[in-house]
Amino acid sequence: MITGAALLTAVLTSVTTPASAADTPLRDLAAARGIYLGTAVTGGKLTGGYGDLAGAQFGSLTPGNEMKWEAVEPARGTYDWTGADRVVAFAEAHGQQVRGHTLVWHSQLPGWLTGGSWTPAQLRTLMTDHITAEAGRYKGRVDHWDVVNEPLNEDGTLRPSLWGAALGESYIADAFRSARAADPAAKLYLNDYSTDAVGAKSDGMYALVKRLLAQGVPVDGVGFQAHLVLGQVPASLETNLRRFAELGVDVAITELDIRMTLPATDAELAQQKADYAAVLRACLAVTRCAGVTVWGFTDSDSWIPDFFPGQGAATPYDENLAPKPAHAGIAETLAPVTPPAPGVCSVTYAVSSQWTGGFTAQVTLRNTGTAPLNGWTVRWTQPAGQRVTQAWNATVTQTGAEVTASHLSYNAAVPPGGTVAFGFNGSWSGTNPPPAALTCATGT
Structure with a gap:
């Protein structure tokens, strides 16, 4: 098994490919x-x-x-x-x-x-x-x-x-x-x-x-x-x-x-x-x-x-x-990574452990605004067919390649400048690249 603190790390909020x-x-x-x-x-x-x-x-x-x-x-x-x-x-x-x-x-x-x-x-x-x-x-x-x-x-x-x-x-x-x-x-x-x-x-x-x-x-x-x-x-x-x-x-x-x-x-x-x-x-x-x-x-x-x-x-x-x-x-x-627009949240994604056919990832949401958050949702697309098999500190669902993670009752509130993290285990085959983009939304 290959382990490490940051085998795959990306700071991702949104990625766009400009028309040009x-x-x-x-x-x-x-x-x-x-x-x-x-x-x-x-x-x-x-x-x-x-x-x-x-x-x-x-x-x-x-x-x-x-x-x-x-x-x-x-x-x-x-x-x-x-x-x-x-x-x-x-x-x-x-x-x-x-x-x-x-x-x-x-x-x-x-x-x-x-x-x-x-x-x-x-x-x-x-x-x-x-x-x-x-x-x-x-x-x-x-x-x-x-x-x-x-x-x-x-x-x-x-x-x-x-x-x-x-x-x-x-x-x-x-x-x-x-x-x-x-x-x-x-x-x-x-x-x-x-x-x-x-x-x-x-x-x-x-x-x-x-x-x-x-x-x-x-x-x-x-x-x-x-x-x-x-x-x-x-x-x-x-x-x-x-x-x-x-x-x-x-x-x-x-x-x-x-x-x-x-x-x-x-x-x-x-x-x-x-x-x-x-x-x-x-x-x-x-x-x-x-x-x-x-x-x-x-x-x-x-x-x-x-x-x-x-x-x-x-x-x-x-x-x-x-x-x-x-x-x-x-x-x-x-293509250029679009910097996060002034707003209320940003997201980072990191694979902390990887082995043949499986991996563990952590997602961290940060409140970049000036007011407390009351509820949050993070969405991303798995780029290579990876599947979420187990999650903690969030409700995580997957439909096809699309993944949605939502707060639990005890971590819905995030103060300005504060962070909240959740993790999951997943399966992969072939390659295990990070998502091209993660988006976050706030509110219940």
Whole structure:
């Protein structure tokens, strides 16, 4: 069972999607909510409609391949910055951040490096020299670096890569220290896949980050790739993000896509919309979640079909650059939360305990007016089919997805500035997001 004081917490009175929300760039909606929405791009395609969408809709760019070792240092000590420069220049021209991806990885390494016979000392020097050259070139121009990418096995142990096998875990600390020296202002991230849910691999990453921080290693953030399968957004995603944030580091969803079996059906696209929204909500719920990056924004530029035959349609735009329902799911989730109008009550909702198939939530009503309340009612819509099974300190009824909670005789009166709380147990399956909005009314 997973427990915590605030696994899911939201301050909710009313949420609206303005008529103009569909016309507001996603990057602006995200910025207004305090996060960035980014995308991975192919630098050579940053023209025409592809370039227009990349520049207009996203606040951060990640080069898909242009900053990887084999691309920038194809021969020892010989650098080709053409592709990386193109992406960075495009981002600067469009007022976008850049996520540098990646300085040290076990894959896409040049043959001269993987085919060489290096002593551990030589290999360490090659690594730190490469970091110094690349991070130094873009000093002050890259906001976040994936310093070390995919360092772990599925069981959370150190991957026996070129780096891990020869240098052990120490290569990670050396890489971060070299990156900090080369670009003191950039945020430095560990990044990996299959760490989105609480489990063996994320536990290994959690323990690794704790060890590195204890050694004074400058880890600023942890990236969660989130290459997800339709309908399988981890129920513990938010909980997992929060536990890393509580270590004192930023967190980010760095490579989000949600694949499905082709051809895509309307039902699959609707589920994908809900899944994208669920991931965005998890990030918004965690104060130190810096942002979300989709790994390619159009299905014509997605890696999924090449690696998962028969699957695809994983991004928010189709092959013709038309927005899919997933785009609307992102926009609706990022839409501004209407602040509570001057009135008499506001409501907060928090999940205090969650386990497989069940959860406990608390709802708190506050009298925001200047006169005492004499009776109250709270209403909300369960967004994912959750059912109330037991309640206390209120009369709670549910019809379909609609829930109504009313005062009892002993807690009907609420003084100005005072609060009253009630709780309930509920059941869930698939995901357990908080309600998009709770409304309150007063009187008997």
